[in-house]
Amino acid sequence: MSKTKLYFALLGLIFLSTDARCFSAEHFVGRIVSAPGAFFFEVQQDMENISPVAVGKRFSVNTCVFPVLAPAGIVNFSAKIKFRSEGNFRTYIPQIDFFGGYWNMIWTKAVEEKSSDIADTDFSGYYFGVLATATISPKTRLFGGFKHSRLNADFELTETKEILGALVDSFDSGFADNFVVAGIEQVKGASRQFIAQIGYGKKTKTISAKFSWRGRYFELGLNIYPEGVLVVHPTLSFHIDL
């Protein structure tokens, strides 16, 4: 990792810790408990890999290592495929990529098996979309597209229970939204890119930004959710481009 990446990773972590310190631990946990769907929707977006397939490559697979796979134990997988290269067919046609992914928090099943109160759990999500990318200078590409994201956060209880005066037999705090995404990619060297992007959810009006440094196998990202439960999310992903 270069000094620059290390420098910005440290800055991100400093802001992450500062952000968490803005609230007491109780308040912070309370915010997650009061809106678990919103929080995990942010985590889902951390693992989503939305950037164009690299020049000269056709296919890419990706898994988000931190903070999703470790320590949260969420198995996740993303893929993107170049449907059409830029300038192919007509000079003004941009590169077209399709992308998608799926994740599942598998340890919730273990909780379900050990618990006598929980009959069924579904803590998973998926996303898919399309991206158009065009070169605007020899080292710079601009991209934009749409994606649909869905988070399932469902718990079914073995029997109806009274919680805060209400009879409850299941929880469903899932989220789904359609997003517009746009960004810019700058090539820094062979298999190295700097990517800045923004996403906007039409229904939830979620706004997010991501800055990432993408190398041959790893991508270091800084996701920012200004209205989120946790504003700054540093991420580390592993990918293989073919």
Next chain:
Amino acid sequence: MKKTAKIILTAFFILSVVVCVRGWKLNGFTPYVCLDLTESVFSYTRGGIFSGGNIDASLGAEFEIFGRNTLYALYSLEYSGPGFHPQDTTNFDERSLSHIMDLEWRFELFDFLVLKPGFNKSIVYRRFGANETWENGLYSNESVGGHLAIDYIFGFTTLTARYLFRDIGFPNYTDLFTEFQNANLSSEISAGAADQKFEEFSLGFERGKLKVRASYIAINFENQKVLLSSGLYGDTLQKDENFQSEVSLKLDFWFFKIYPTVKFAVFRSNQNYMRFKYLGASITDVTNPSGDVTFIDDNYSYDELELSVPAEIISSSGRWAILAGIDITRRVYKSRFARDELNNYKSEKQKNLITRFSAGIKKRITDITSVSLVYGFTVAGSNNKFETYQPYNYTGHSLGLNYRVEF
């Protein structure tokens, strides 16, 4: 959001995508992309620590259509989060989310005369906390409008005259005073109270590093009436006027750049104000400054002076820069009296002063990307000591990290 606004927004977005995807293969096309993001932490003497961010994402293009015609299109998505603001403006917790679309046709009539008609559509969501929904914000608004500007160029000087108008609607706004007075009614009785027509006439002068601008703004409310000392609304509609003037300089001394700006604003409103000390207070002698209910004539008019001096020192390689700046804003109310801690009016007029210092470093990490770390020190003071709802006197610190990508 109205259906027409949705259609315009969608059409504009599709047009932008189509234009951007196709456009740069054409001659005379210049795309513009900017993503500016700041995340900061704030700490101040009257409260705890909080965080806030700002995002400005813009996508635009300039097309040379033919000959002397240029079309300029810009879409911006702007987010403004919690932060320090001058007294009597917005609360620290307030957030806004804006979609702004601008189209401008630049037609070079002669070498010395350029006509610039334009169209603007904006949707602004505002809320006071993350737990509110954006659509239901009291001050969320939509506006549609246009402008006509004329540039007169002679030598190195450009003289610009512009007329701008906006029709602004506040679909959720309700007048709490009216609602309070008619608490027995269950129906909406003050819808559209903040709907307004915004007009601006401005004259600008630019020569080299000097820029001078003067403008007159008139805001005519469509439904909001002026409050009388009886506690009832009269027949006169509210009208706000703002006379603004601004002088700025861009000075470059090799590696040292400094951009001093002075602004002076004279804001006048015919709206008055009735101060209730508590819910259910009865109107007796409204001229008593310590009474339960006090009427303040011409409550909102003020004069404001702002001095802003940002500066930067750039390293010889151009990759690093040291940032520094000072911003001073002083507001003096024409008729509004300051209040003491108990919400009683004093004999002196209200005066606010806010001074902001900033210092930081900026590093250019790619040809189009820079990152900055900026520390801010804010000192706010006022002779208004009633601070139940908004702090007027405090010292604050902030530390912000900014990423900027601009192409």
